[in-house]
Amino acid sequence: MNNIVVAGGGVFGTAISERLAWNPNNNVIIHSVEEDVVKSINEEHKNKKYFPTRFLNRSIKATLDNQVFDDADEIFLVIPSKAIVPFSKEIKKFITKKDPLVINLAKGMSDDGAFITEKIPFKRTASMKGPSFAIEVLNGFPTAFTFGGSESDYDLVKNNLFNNTGLTLDHTNDIRAVELASILKNMYAIAIGLVSGRYNSPNVDFLVYTKAVNEIRELLKIYNCDESVIFRYCGIGDLGLTGLNDLSRNRTFGMLIGKGFGHENGESATVIEGYRTIKLFGEMTRDRHLEDKFPLVQALYKLMYQGSSLNEYLITALS
Template sequence: MFDCGKIAIIGGGSWATAIAKIVIGHTHHIGWYMRRDDSIEEFKRIGHNPNYLTSVHFNTNEIFFSSDINRIVEAYDTLVFVVPSPYLKNHLKKLKTRLRDKFIVTAIKGLVSDDNIACSEYFHEVYDVPEENLACIGGPSHAEEVALERLSYLTIGCSDQEKAQAFADVLDSEFIKTKTSSDVIGIEYSSVLKNVYAIASGICSGLKYGDNFQAVLISNAVQEMSRFLTAINPIERSVYDSVYLGDLLVTGYSKFSRNRTFGTMIGKGYSVKSAQIEMEMIAEGFFGTKCMKEKNRHMHVNMPILDAVYNILYERISPQIEIKLLTDSFR
């Protein structure tokens, strides 16, 4: 039976904090890599992350903090990567310790910049991590609701179902329900696409489109997602499972969705830069839109919503014009 061993969190944001809360409730010890020493010292002093989910308190005696990623990688068996996708490479460049023998779990909802591939693909191709040692976390799971211990459902993807179940057991609790899947690539790409569609939903909200149209938008987004997932990984799956459709719905509609919030600001007339500055948090879908557009240049999947969001964010086409063109393509 596979044992996850000692588990470490790589990243210091809200989702990293929420996952740390879940894991430590089961293991009572984690390693935690954070980039900044001042954040670590403040965390130790006040007993919670000073920057994210500040209502979640920890017994810091159960945490080994380090700003040295190599110390964490050397000392821990399972590494849960929860850094924003645009910064993953910068963190990994510091590594002198091999990852091949580690169990790598990605909770990153974005593609690796420039390479335009999913994080598990990047770990496999660049760091020679075997596919059976790569897993991902997916599903509708706003960090804020996890912090409030509201019932959430997570799916652990891994080609080795025994390893997937072992990590699922670590996360399972009264407020976290888990299941497993072998569709690692599908889960990762759907988690990127749902952010793009949430931006589209926000743009339409900012433009004062109503709930009736939002339902049509999301219905078309599900179909678009299904076409892409079939092209990228043609296996039997139900796109209506919570890890696909559920994650899309919560990201497209929830007040906690930073991607929807970002899109709403764009729809109201904010520039991309001003929206990013005012939010003070990363909307992964902004970067995901560019990565997915580049990816699809080679795959030629029919993706009108992706194209519309890209045109608004990167080609500076008027949201009013672009969304009107999009509405004309819907039925």
């Protein structure tokens, strides 16, 4: 049996747990800090807080106890990106028996702007990202990810953990490239959403989409990452899903601004990952005097943080 702990009982943590439980060789436990979520899963086989009408695989258990990590063979991190580093340092205290594979599924940077997999205190780390809306994962649709990590860990996940789950993987050894691509796609989804809100035109959407692909590739180079990752599931796959589908929070955020609604400094009850990313990369490219090389990043930064108008953004984005 694979003893799998999914850290995070939210929307995506629940969805990936359900799919992992399809493999009878996986023993799946959801670790959550929410007592109502743990109680609901254990007593009713539902996560009533996030999926109130859906029954989960009856083999899935849930716990509040950090001691569960001591028996884990694999740990999937599915909590907000800003919380992962302190959370990882806390649970590391409980891990004494094994050297678990720790896979980051969160799409974002740590609170100080560093790559998450470089900040968490584990020997075996990996990153897994791809075009994967949680509701479709929960509903059992075929779904793909890019696995960034060692060849041996990739083989373990693909051929062992994911057996009979309908989940598939492609692979790169460059963990940082997978992390960076997943961070950038949220920012560029906002960029595409802005023009979609104004024009509602596939021509215009793909004009900006193509620019976004080129800028992501250049940013991968700047960070000394494998630029070919842009062609994997975590690259054009995830950018396409997030930038061109209305289920995406980041695209929807951009569309609302494109239709004339204010962005209110990014404040929302829903996490808009790309808003924070715009600030990070807007300032980075400006500090390195790369404004001309990244016109979309700069136009987004000026719109969101420097009071530039939507029309000024559109002139830059579409020229």
